[in-house]
Amino acid sequence: MSKKSFRQAINEALAQEMRRDHRVIVMGEDVAGGLGAPGDQDAWGGPMGVTKGLVGEFGRERVLDTPITESGFIGAAVGAAATGLRPVADLMFVDFMGVCFDQIFNQAAKFRYMFGGKAVTPVVIRTMYGAGFRAASQHSQCLYPIFTHIPGLKVAIPSNAYEAKGLLIQAIRDDDPVIFFEHKMLYDDIDEVPDEPYTIPFGEANVTREGTDLTIVAFGRMVKFANEAADLLAKQKISVCVIDPRTTSPMDYDTILESVEETGRLVVVDEAHPRCSMATDVAAFVVQDAFKHLKAPIKMVTPPHVPVPFSPALEDEYIPNTARIMAAARSVLA
Amino acid sequence: MSDAIKPIGMPKWGLAMTEGKVNAWLVEEGADIAAGDEILEIETSKITNVFESPAGGTLRRKVAAEGETLPVGALLGVVADAGVTDAEIDAFVEMAKAAQAEAAAAAVPPPAPEIVQAEGWSARVLTMAPEAGGALPLLLIHGFGGDYQNWQFNQPDLAIDRTVYALDLPGHGGSSKVLTGADVPGLAVAVRSALAALGVERFHVAGHSLGGAIGLQLALNEPKRVTSVTLICSAGLGPEINTDYIEGFIKSDKRKDMKATVEKLFADPAFVSRDMVDDLFKYKRLDGVLPALRTIADAVFAGGHQTTIFTDKLPTLDVPVQAIWGEADAIIPVAHAHALPEARRHVLAGAGHMVHIEKPSDVTRLIGEFVAFASG
Numbered sequence: 065m066s067k068k069s070f071r072q073a074i075n076e077a078l079a080q081e082m083r084r085d086h087r088v089i090v091m092g093e094d095v096a097g098g099l100g101a102p103g104d105q106d107a108w109g110g111p112m113g114v115t116k117g118l119v120g121e122f123g124r125e126r127v128l129d130t131p132i133t134e135s136g137f138i139g140a141a142v143g144a145a146a147t148g149l150r151p152v153a154d155l156m157f158v159d160f161m162g163v164c165f166d167q168i169f170n171q172a173a174k175f176r177y178m179f180g181g182k183a184v185t186p187v188v189i190r191t192m193y194g195a196g197f198r199a200a201s202q203h204s205q206c207l208y209p210i211f212t213h214i215p216g217l218k219v220a221i222p223s224n225a226y227e228a229k230g231l232l233i234q235a236i237r238d239d240d241p242v243i244f245f246e247h248k249m250l251y252d253d254i255d256e257v258p259d260e261p262y263t264i265p266f267g268e269a270n271v272t273r274e275g276t277d278l279t280i281v282a283f284g285r286m287v288k289f290a291n292e293a294a295d296l297l298a299k300q301k302i303s304v305c306v307i308d309p310r311t312t313s314p315m316d317y318d319t320i321l322e323s324v325e326e327t328g329r330l331v332v333v334d335e336a337h338p339r340c341s342m343a344t345d346v347a348a349f350v351v352q353d354a355f356k357h358l359k360a361p362i363k364m365v366t367p368p369h370v371p372v373p374f375s376p377a378l379e380d381e382y383i384p385n386t387a388r389i390m391a392a393a394r395s396v397l398a
Numbered sequence: 399m400s401d402a403i404k405p406i407g408m409p410k411w412g413l414a415m416t417e418g419k420v421n422a423w424l425v426e427e428g429a430d431i432a433a434g435d436e437i438l439e440i441e442t443s444k445i446t447n448v449f450e451s452p453a454g455g456t457l458r459r460k461v462a463a464e465g466e467t468l469p470v471g472a473l474l475g476v477v478a479d480a481g482v483t484d485a486e487i488d489a490f491v492e493m494a495k496a497a498q499a500e501a502a503a504a505a506v507p508p509p510a511p512e513i514v515q516a517e518g519w520s521a522r523v524l525t526m527a528p529e530a531g532g533a534l535p536l537l538l539i540h541g542f543g544g545d546y547q548n549w550q551f552n553q554p555d556l557a558i559d560r561t562v563y564a565l566d567l568p569g570h571g572g573s574s575k576v577l578t579g580a581d582v583p584g585l586a587v588a589v590r591s592a593l594a595a596l597g598v599e600r601f602h603v604a605g606h607s608l609g610g611a612i613g614l615q616l617a618l619n620e621p622k623r624v625t626s627v628t629l630i631c632s633a634g635l636g637p638e639i640n641t642d643y644i645e646g647f648i649k650s651d652k653r654k655d656m657k658a659t660v661e662k663l664f665a666d667p668a669f670v671s672r673d674m675v676d677d678l679f680k681y682k683r684l685d686g687v688l689p690a691l692r693t694i695a696d697a698v699f700a701g702g703h704q705t706t707i708f709t710d711k712l713p714t715l716d717v718p719v720q721a722i723w724g725e726a727d728a729i730i731p732v733a734h735a736h737a738l739p740e741a742r743r744h745v746l747a748g749a750g751h752m753v754h755i756e757k758p759s760d761v762t763r764l765i766g767e768f769v770a771f772a773s774g
Contacts, residue, residue: 226680230683258680258684260572260575260684260685261684261685262680262683262684262685263683263685264683265651268651268652271653274672
């Protein structure tokens with residue numbers, strides 16, 4: 065056990081799985097890096113340095129720099145998965161996923177069903193999401209609801225470094241396509257992460273705070289803010305249960321429903337656009353299955369329904385934060 | 399400054415503890431207390447426990463407020479005789495706080511466990527030793543599903559006059575998850591090879607639950623090497639075992655189920671914190687742990703009963719053996735302590751299977767006294 069950043073946790077998960085299973089390969093833009101760059105061939109390791117060191121250990125046969133053609137290399141990764149490899153493709157920003165929707169939605173997600181369960185597609189697509197990076201509207205979205213919408217895809221959204229390593233190893237060993245969401249603002253967050261490989265099962269929510277007065281469900285980076293809000297509310301003698309679903313597909317509604325049956329009050333915190341989001345999804349399920357337990361209307365804490373602004377001042381306003389979660393909690397408890 | 403002023407400091411329970419939260423004072427200012435009285439409830443990130451006063455006298459000052467989180471060693475209260483003036487106590491508190499600030503600036507990291515390469519497996523071992531010399535070493539062996547940290551309340555005090563090793567069994571904690579043998583004799587061989595790697599020739603052993611049976615097996619195998627055996631809520635003394643607990647430990651994958659399972663270990667279920675349950679999940683998720691636990695459980699508790707029982711071998715064993723049990727043990731019946739003569743068994747009230755965590759000072763004292771007695 066030692067302290068590792070979110071970035072190191074992902075790097076370690078990739079390296080350990082590549083050592084364990086020779087079918088695991090890594091591909092994407094600049095995942096090896098250095099071609100045409102000054103210094104070593106391992107100069108970059110991706111734009112955030114997440115894959116740094118892998119090409120040195122595993123060579124260019126297993127760490128593939130691809131052209132800037134998402135439609136091409138995501139299709140190649142899906143095909144490689146269908147024919148026996150276990151590729152981890154790095155699609156730098158989830159915002160670019162639009163150019164390869166067919167490969168993901170209509171091919172990877174469908175193979176298991178179309179071939180009567182005889183085909184599996186063990187591909188992982190790692191991708192960065194989220195605002196706060198001053199990267200404007202084309203590099204800041206949280207598009208996990210779109211992938212959650214498609215049956216046949218699994219969607220993981222780790223909330224800290226410990227979760228990131230365990231969920232990524234699980235994703236690599238899973239026989240279905242997994243879209244793995246990494247928030248840009250979490251890469252330097254540090255947590256206790258075991259040195260040994262470990263897996264966190266999909267579809268099992270993590271209760272990060274136990275409480276009886278109010279339930280907060282939060283996703284990805286928002287879990288951190290929800291925990292902060294819960295700790296501040298605890299000082300005011302308000303006992304808050306915080307639930308991190310970890311994966312949105314499969315989704316652990318049971319843990320949420322059990323908690324809401326106890327608290328009768330729900331706040332959902334989602335950094336995605338507010339329409340057809342995880343916030344609306346969770347709210348709808350709770351209304352359908354636990355309506356009689358609700359003591360107050362459900363509150364959704366989300367950004368406004370606009371693209372992420374480039375102005376730093378506006379971007380800061382846009383992102384849900386601890387203060388807004390506390391305000392929502394108080395209004396639900398009033 | 400009067401020697402009659404005795405400080406009460408934040409205790410250090412285990413390596414990971416750097417600070418503790420004062421949940422509640424259990425005595426009032428002005429009360430007369432004896433050493434060993436329960437005076438505070440302290441919460442750490444791992445566990446909540448009562449703190450027994452290291453000193454006797456009148457509790458003259460509560461320095462720490464309830465709800466306050468303070469570093470290990472911080473002054474919590476002051477015990478002194480009636481003859482000491484309030485002004486002297488004020489001066490003492492001020493001086494202690496200044497010293498505390500200095501100590502915080504020069505904090506040293508706690509001792510860390512090391513990995514020892516044994517035959518066919520690697521063992522994680524935490525070694526604590528007195529600064530110089532010391533008597534025959536003591537080996538601590540945890541039970542099924544545990545690790546060296548189970549001894550966090552006992553190991554530091556036991557290591558005042560001898561080297562104390564606490565190891566993680568194969569498949570447990572930070573040891574390798576490959577098993578060279580899964581039954582009690584097989585695990586004893588593995589432990590012996592770890593001791594050889596540590597260069598330990600003769601030793602005392604104290605084992606909890608499954609670890610007790612392993613300790614006893616070590617003594618039966620090599621009675622000349624083992625100078626005493628302390629069995630704590632031990633396996634190996636009768637067929638009964640609560641296999642609901644064993645199965646629950648392996649199979650629980652929901653926090654609620656795991657919490658209910660682990661609560662069976664304690665007389666007071668409040669000992670089970672969310673961090674304790676979290677840590678157990680983190681352990682169970684490591685590659686290889688579940689198959690290892692399954693294999694050990696199938697070998698040691700086959701068909702719902704303990705497979706290795708040593709009661710008929712005890713009368714002829716030429717090594718002193720004692721048993722310590724929690725009266726409310728819900729895992730292995732306290733009646734198994736009767737395998738030992740009355741003078742060699744200690745049943746502690748108000749404790750369950752984890753008696754060394756629930757009654758740490760009693761268990762530490764009993765081990766220490768027995769080890770000293772057996773050393774002659």
